Amino acid sequence: MDIPSGEELIGQVSALPAAAPLLPRLAERSGVHLVGGAVRDLLMGGEPYDLDLVVEGDPVELARSLGGEVHVYDRFGTCAVTLNEHEYDIVRARREHYPSPGSLPEVAPGTLVDDLLRRDFTVNALAIALGGPQRGHLSSAPLALDDLDARRLRVLHDASFIDDPTRLMRLARYQSRLRFAIEGHTAKLEAQAASGGALTTISGPRLGAELRLLAQEPDPVRALAALRPLGLDRAVHPRFGVEHEGLGGRALELLDENGRPDLLALALAARDVPPDELERLLTRLAFEAGDRDVVLAAATRSGHLAGALREADRPSEIARAAAGTAPELVALAGALGPAEAARDWLERIRHVRLAIDGDDLLAAGVPEGPAIGLGMRAALAAKLDGLASGREAELAEALRAVAGSG
Numbered sequence: 001m002d003i004p005s006g007e008e009l010i011g012q013v014s015a016l017p018a019a020a021p022l023l024p025r026l027a028e029r030s031g032v033h034l035v036g037g038a039v040r041d042l043l044m045g046g047e048p049y050d051l052d053l054v055v056e057g058d059p060v061e062l063a064r065s066l067g068g069e070v071h072v073y074d075r076f077g078t079c080a081v082t083l084n085e086h087e088y089d090i091v092r093a094r095r096e097h098y099p100s101p102g103s104l105p106e107v108a109p110g111t112l113v114d115d116l117l118r119r120d121f122t123v124n125a126l127a128i129a130l131g132g133p134q135r136g137h138l139s140s141a142p143l144a145l146d147d148l149d150a151r152r153l154r155v156l157h158d159a160s161f162i163d164d165p166t167r168l169m170r171l172a173r174y175q176s177r178l179r180f181a182i183e184g185h186t187a188k189l190e191a192q193a194a195s196g197g198a199l200t201t202i203s204g205p206r207l208g209a210e211l212r213l214l215a216q217e218p219d220p221v222r223a224l225a226a227l228r229p230l231g232l233d234r235a236v237h238p239r240f241g242v243e244h245e246g247l248g249g250r251a252l253e254l255l256d257e258n259g260r261p262d263l264l265a266l267a268l269a270a271r272d273v274p275p276d277e278l279e280r281l282l283t284r285l286a287f288e289a290g291d292r293d294v295v296l297a298a299a300t301r302s303g304h305l306a307g308a309l310r311e312a313d314r315p316s317e318i319a320r321a322a323a324g325t326a327p328e329l330v331a332l333a334g335a336l337g338p339a340e341a342a343r344d345w346l347e348r349i350r351h352v353r354l355a356i357d358g359d360d361l362l363a364a365g366v367p368e369g370p371a372i373g374l375g376m377r378a379a380l381a382a383k384l385d386g387l388a389s390g391r392e393a394e395l396a397e398a399l400r401a402v403a404g405s406g
Contacts, residue, residue, distance in 0.1 A: 001043070001149035006136025009128050012042055018051050021084040023130060025066050030132030031056035033112060033139070036119070039126035043148060052089045054115050054127065059090040094118065098163040102201025105164070116141045120167045121174065122154045123147050147183065154183035161193035165202050168193060169210035172226040177217055194231040208285030211236065212262065220265035221248030237281050239272040251335035256346050259327035263291055267298035267332055275300045294326045301325075302332040309338035309345075316381035319349050354379055355391040356398065364395065366402050375402045 004012065013019050013034060026032050032055050038048035055062050059077040063070045068083040078091050095110035096118045105118075116125040116139065125141030126148075147154050153174055161167050171190060175182065182190065199207060217223035225242040227233035233241030242248060248268045252261055270278050278299060282292040308321035309330075322330050322345045334342020356379060358372045366372060378401030382388035388397045 001145065003043075003138060003145065006129075006138070008136075009042075009138060010130075010136040013128065013130070016042075016047060016049075016051070018049060018086045018088075021086060022051065022066070022088065026131040027135070028131055029062075030129075030134065031112075032062065032130050032132075033127040034130055035115070035127040036124050039128055039138075040123050040148060042128075043126070050089075051086075052091070053130075054091050054093050054112065056093045056112055059092045063090050091115075098159075100201075101162045101198065102165055112139055116144075117156055119156065120160070120164075120170055121147075122156060123152075123174075123178075123180070125156065151178070151180045152183045153178075153180045154186050155189060158189060161189055161198055165193065165198040166206060166210045168199060168230065168232055169207070169214060169227075172230055172232060173210075173214050173217060173223060176214075176219065176223040176226040190230060194235060197235070199232070199235040204284035205286035207236070208287060211266070211285060212287075215262035215265050220261050221245055221252065221268065224265050224269045233269065236285075237270075237273050237277070239274075239277075240269055240281075241272075242269045243272070247335050250339065251331045254331040254334045254339060254342055254346060255327060259331060259346075260291075260294070263294045264298065264328040264331060267295045267302070267328060270295060270299040271302065273299065294328055297326060298329040298332050302329060302336060305329060305333035306336035306338055309333060309341040312338075312341055315344065315349055315384040318345050319380070319384055322350070349384060352380070352384055354383060354394055356394045360391075360395055361398055361402070364399060366399070371402045371405065374405055375399065377401075 010023075014023055032053055034051055035054040036052050038051050041048040059079055060070070060072055063079045063081040066081050066083060068081040070079055070081050072079045078089075080087050080089050093110050093112050093115040094107050095114035096105035096107055098105050112127060116127060119125045119141070122141050122144040125144045127139045129135055129137045129139070141156060143154060153171060155161065155167070168190060171182065174180065214220070214223045214227075221242060222245065224233070225245050227236075228241055242265075248265060251264055251268065255261060255264055270281075273281065275296070279292070279296055282295060287295065305321065305325065309318060312318040312321050318341050327346055330342050330345055334346075354376065356376075358376065361372050361375050362368065366375060375398030379388060379394040379398040382397040383394060388394050
């Protein structure tokens with residue numbers, strides 16, 4: 001591939017919105033580099049938004065010199081700084097040693113070369129100097145530029161997946177996002193690590209974190225489906241995995257902007273996991289309670305809800321079937337067949353509100369208690385079905401239902 005000159009690279013970096021508050025502060029400073037995926041994407045003609053920095057020196061001192069709000073995360077000085085509403089992660093150039101498979105690495109200060117060689121794949125082992133005499137200089141691990149030009153993913157050493165098995169999940173993530181091929185030897189190493197149970201050497205929360213990142217890709221269904229040919233989905237659970245990408249695509253089309261595509265895709269992948277096992281799995285993977293409940297409900301109840309939506313003839317029946325559910329569950333149920341009923345609920349029915357409230361019923365003489373809820377439900381059903389329009393008609397329907405119950 002044609003590599004831009006240093007001046008051209010700095011020009012490309014300068015054009016990025018996130019670079020504007022950063023580069024003037026670093027122009028005279030040596031040893032600070034833009035690193036990783038941002039450089040990869042820039043060389044591919046993209047416009048990365050998130051910029052990560054590696055510094056050959058003290059990252060906290062650098063962060064504080066930039067003048068923004070600084071957050072320090074660990075004893076090695078890994079930190080983040082916020083400038084003009086842009087956040088930058090800053091790490092010290094380091095070398096790593098893994099004392100045992102799947103363990104967290106032991107870290108020591110190192111050179112930029114050390115830092116590039118510790119990374120997951122060659123195409124992420126790239127850095128651009130942002131200041132000093134080397135400003136604009138592109139550094140890379142061996143074969144990194146060749147692999148980027150060939151659009152392939154290659155690990156930097158044979159023990160990569162054993163040392164850090166989360167790289168197996170990242171391989172699926174990058175393959176689905178970048179559409180890169182997996183280099184032949186890397187594919188063999190991946191297969192050996194996957195079949196050898198490498199993912200069992202990391203904790204549930206670490207595996208869960210990678211799974212959640214995978215589900216946050218632009219196409220989460222495709223990203224989770226990428227686990228299957230790598231033999232990784234069954235390592236999460238023997239019955240976990242995307243069986244039908246088309247089903248996921250239909251569900252995502254139904255989901256509106258208020259829904260969570262990541263949770264929907266995870267529910268799709270978890271549909272065949274028995275409910276009690278799925279709840280334990282999501283807990284082991286350290287899902288937050290709210291997210292766990294959404295995934296669990298959508299995965300285990302979508303078939304039942306699909307049946308109820310198929311039988312619903314009126315808007316009020318659709319509302320009754322979907323009452324109290326999350327949009328992810330309704331979208332997945334709709335993708336199983338009753339798409340129009342699901343779409344009606346997602347786009348219109350669930351947003352319908354009455355012009356009356358409980359106080360109106362109390363003022364009309366309805367006593368406090370279950371009768372209030374009965375009347376409100378009756379009024380809403382009538383409004384949804386086009387039988388009541390306006391406050392007076394809604395109130396009349398509510399009072400009729402209360403009188404009929406007595």
